[in-house]
Amino acid sequence: MRILILGADGYLGWPTMMHFASKGHEVLGVDDYSRRLIAMQSSSEALMPNPNLEERIKVFKEITGHNLECRIGDLKDFRFFESLFSEFTPDVVIHYAEQPSAPYSLRGYDEAHYTLTNNLEVTHNLVWAIMNHAPDCHIVKLGTMGEYGTPNIDIEEGWLDIEHKGRKQKFLYPRQAGSLYHTTKVLDTDLLWFYTRTFKLKVTDLMQGPVYGVSTPETDLDDRLLPNFHYDDIFGTLVNRFLVQAVAGVPLTVYGKGGQIRGYLNLNDTLQCVELACMNPAGAGELKIYNQLTETFSVNELAAIIKRVGDSIGLNVEIKPIPNPRKEPEDHYYNPKNTGLLDLGLKPHYLTDDLTASMLEKVIQFKDLIDESKIMPRVIWNK
Amino acid sequence: MRILILGADGYLGWPTMMHFASKGHEVLGVDDYSRRLIAMQSSSEALMPNPNLEERIKVFKEITGHNLECRIGDLKDFRFFESLFSEFTPDVVIHYAEQPSAPYSLRGYDEAHYTLTNNLEVTHNLVWAIMNHAPDCHIVKLGTMGEYGTPNIDIEEGWLDIEHKGRKQKFLYPRQAGSLYHTTKVLDTDLLWFYTRTFKLKVTDLMQGPVYGVSTPETDLDDRLLPNFHYDDIFGTLVNRFLVQAVAGVPLTVYGKGGQIRGYLNLNDTLQCVELACMNPAGAGELKIYNQLTETFSVNELAAIIKRVGDSIGLNVEIKPIPNPRKEPEDHYYNPKNTGLLDLGLKPHYLTDDLTASMLEKVIQFKDLIDESKIMPRVIWNK
Numbered sequence: 001m002r003i004l005i006l007g008a009d010g011y012l013g014w015p016t017m018m019h020f021a022s023k024g025h026e027v028l029g030v031d032d033y034s035r036r037l038i039a040m041q042s043s044s045e046a047l048m049p050n051p052n053l054e055e056r057i058k059v060f061k062e063i064t065g066h067n068l069e070c071r072i073g074d075l076k077d078f079r080f081f082e083s084l085f086s087e088f089t090p091d092v093v094i095h096y097a098e099q100p101s102a103p104y105s106l107r108g109y110d111e112a113h114y115t116l117t118n119n120l121e122v123t124h125n126l127v128w129a130i131m132n133h134a135p136d137c138h139i140v141k142l143g144t145m146g147e148y149g150t151p152n153i154d155i156e157e158g159w160l161d162i163e164h165k166g167r168k169q170k171f172l173y174p175r176q177a178g179s180l181y182h183t184t185k186v187l188d189t190d191l192l193w194f195y196t197r198t199f200k201l202k203v204t205d206l207m208q209g210p211v212y213g214v215s216t217p218e219t220d221l222d223d224r225l226l227p228n229f230h231y232d233d234i235f236g237t238l239v240n241r242f243l244v245q246a247v248a249g250v251p252l253t254v255y256g257k258g259g260q261i262r263g264y265l266n267l268n269d270t271l272q273c274v275e276l277a278c279m280n281p282a283g284a285g286e287l288k289i290y291n292q293l294t295e296t297f298s299v300n301e302l303a304a305i306i307k308r309v310g311d312s313i314g315l316n317v318e319i320k321p322i323p324n325p326r327k328e329p330e331d332h333y334y335n336p337k338n339t340g341l342l343d344l345g346l347k348p349h350y351l352t353d354d355l356t357a358s359m360l361e362k363v364i365q366f367k368d369l370i371d372e373s374k375i376m377p378r379v380i381w382n383k
Numbered sequence: 384m385r386i387l388i389l390g391a392d393g394y395l396g397w398p399t400m401m402h403f404a405s406k407g408h409e410v411l412g413v414d415d416y417s418r419r420l421i422a423m424q425s426s427s428e429a430l431m432p433n434p435n436l437e438e439r440i441k442v443f444k445e446i447t448g449h450n451l452e453c454r455i456g457d458l459k460d461f462r463f464f465e466s467l468f469s470e471f472t473p474d475v476v477i478h479y480a481e482q483p484s485a486p487y488s489l490r491g492y493d494e495a496h497y498t499l500t501n502n503l504e505v506t507h508n509l510v511w512a513i514m515n516h517a518p519d520c521h522i523v524k525l526g527t528m529g530e531y532g533t534p535n536i537d538i539e540e541g542w543l544d545i546e547h548k549g550r551k552q553k554f555l556y557p558r559q560a561g562s563l564y565h566t567t568k569v570l571d572t573d574l575l576w577f578y579t580r581t582f583k584l585k586v587t588d589l590m591q592g593p594v595y596g597v598s599t600p601e602t603d604l605d606d607r608l609l610p611n612f613h614y615d616d617i618f619g620t621l622v623n624r625f626l627v628q629a630v631a632g633v634p635l636t637v638y639g640k641g642g643q644i645r646g647y648l649n650l651n652d653t654l655q656c657v658e659l660a661c662m663n664p665a666g667a668g669e670l671k672i673y674n675q676l677t678e679t680f681s682v683n684e685l686a687a688i689i690k691r692v693g694d695s696i697g698l699n700v701e702i703k704p705i706p707n708p709r710k711e712p713e714d715h716y717y718n719p720k721n722t723g724l725l726d727l728g729l730k731p732h733y734l735t736d737d738l739t740a741s742m743l744e745k746v747i748q749f750k751d752l753i754d755e756s757k758i759m760p761r762v763i764w765n766k
Binding site: 078109112113116117120121124125128132151152153154160162163164165167168169171172174175176177178180183186187190191193194198199327333381 | 461492495496499500503504507508511515534535536537543545547548550551552554555557558559560561563566569570573574576577581582710716764
């Protein structure tokens with residue numbers, strides 16, 4: 001397959017590039033390094049040094065012999081976007097190219113405006129580029145489980161059949177997110193569903209939970225191939241952040257009561273899920289939606305796992321609740337359905353103690369680079 | 384009350400300015416004339432000549448003695464938006480400032496991109512201007528009944544209580560619109576609901592049906608005070624378009640089977656509804672939603688009314704179905720609830736034969752200005 005990856009320099013984008021190249025696919029990646037810029041501007045740099053995309057591609061070629069291509073540019077610029085299609089006709093576009101930080105999206109007006117316009121305009125430009133240049137191309141879009149929020153009813157996979165006063169209608173499952181970032185993904189889904197049904201696009205929207213991990217078969221080849229691994233309050237997702245805190249000897253910062261439950265998955269399972277989505281494309285006019293998670297945990301459960309495993313390998317892990325900077329329920333019902341990708345063949349890598357220990361060992365290797373000032377929340381929206 | 388009106392030059396904005404001034408309120412209106420520009424660019428100018436906003440304000444002052452103020456500028460520019468609050472502290476902001484044409488929104492990439500970014504950025508800037516400068520100010524936002532589409536179940540007022548597998552949750556009523564323009568209003572509602580519940584804003588979102596009419600107590604004072612009255616395929620709403628066709632001797636162009644049902648209201652009732660919304664503000668953190676319509680009609684029913692009344696005053700009105708340029712169900716269930724505004728005291732002006740005749744007479748006064756080349760659909764998205 002010819003695969004165009006948007007946001008190719010990101011935590012998921014880069015491992016996805018290598019994964020598909022290793023499987024023999026032709027891959028073109030695009031990025032504008034905006035996440036690196038935001039990380040610098042907000043002092044939220046990733047833990048390990050990450051060569052830029054062109055350098056990483058050279059290293060990967062030296063080690064594996066596989067070719068990868070990239071273009072550096074801003075996908076909000078439609079002329080740049082369209083120019084990609086003059087040299088590359090993709091069978092599938094994987095769209096990761098969004099500002100992904102919830103705290104950043106609410107840091108102030110400029111950050112909120114950037115998040116809204118960047119995320120919506122890139123998605124909208126993608127739709128028009130596909131309509132104009134590759135109408136049969138399948139779009140695989142990364143959404144988030146955060147779109148659903150934490151409703152008091154079961155979270156079905158994307159859609160909900162409603163019976164009301166004796167009549168029936170199937171709707172997009174109603175979404176209600178906890179940050180502006182997550183809300184932009186709700187808007188993306190609304191927008192994609194409008195264009196999909198109206199102009200016969202082929203779209204898969206993956207409602208992904210927080211991803212953890214740093215190791216894939218390709219990233220393990222050389223430390224220069226590691227994904228950007230964030231442990232800061234801006235880009236760091238929960239498990240990765242706790243791993244670094246455990247190694248640094250900083251108490252695990254549980255936000256509020258710690259009863260917040262989410263669906264998590266291993267980085268390797270993201271790669272599996274995205275590959276399964278690519279291999280099972282939506283039909284014309286069809287919006288396929290999968291809930292992309294393998295296990296649910298509360299914050300307290302994750303803290304307990306990381307403390308137990310950390311203590312077992314000689315770290316002295318403490319847990320310390322702090323006031324929740326976010327506005328979110330801390331004790332709630334949560335029952336998301338996730339059978340769609342399992343039915344397609346997903347074989348989950350669960351968060352075992354062995355896996356947790358191996359992630360801690362990887363972080364220990366980079367212990368000297370940890371900057372503790374990046375850990376505590378700097379954006380508060382629960383005033 | 385101090386009232387800030389965004390989109391003050393529009394079909395609804397200008398009559399709203401005069402209405403509130405007549406009631407003794409202090410009114411500041413803002414517009415960037417983008418609708419006038421788009422109308423010129425797409426050869427979709429309104430029927431009657433409309434002096435610009437500053438000129439209309441002068442005429443209104445001469446005739447009534449009431450003061451109105453306006454500022455001309457682009458609300459996408461946040462510095463301009465914020466500057467309004469340095470000179471005027473509103474109690475309520477009425478937000479009409481969106482690109483309102485469904486066909487224009489799908490004419491091509493540039494028009495789609497403009498519609499998406501203009502509508503979302505103005506709404507988002509409004510939220511931040513309010514949070515930064517007037518957190519107690521009430522926002523009255525014009526949405527559209529088109530957000531709901533035509534579901535097979537009753538359309539409740541904004542919200543839906545769902546029982547699923549024995550558990551209950553109240554959600555925003557699921558929305559599924561028929562054009563990009565209408566979809567931007569869905570996104571607006573999602574965005575407003577996020578900010579309302581997270582940052583304790585006070586918001587009323589009015590799901591308005593297509594408005595018809597040209598006469599209000601203030602527009603009747605002088606033809607220079609008439610609202611912009613569109614009959615073209617880009618900005619013309621159904622009833623207004625049919626009125627002009629009847630007068631011009633052009634067969635009424637029913638799109639497709641004509642079974643499309645919508646909820647309509649008189650321009651005077653828009654003014655009543657908006658005033659009722661302003662006088663009954665939402666509480667902090669509350670998003671009030673009303674369905675703003677007074678009657679439902681199918682396209683065929685409206686064509687029949689206008690033919691009957693037109694024939695009775697000596698016009699010879701024909702009806703001629705044409706292929707539907709839009710992608711929409713032409714035969715569907717439609718049962719929207721609209722008790723909220725009636726409970727607040729709305730006294731509807733229904734589409735009686737007398738009212739229809741008076742509207743036809745007004746159009747006849749401007750018959751010589753009708754340009755028949757503006758009537759037939761020029762944007763087709765039902766391919």
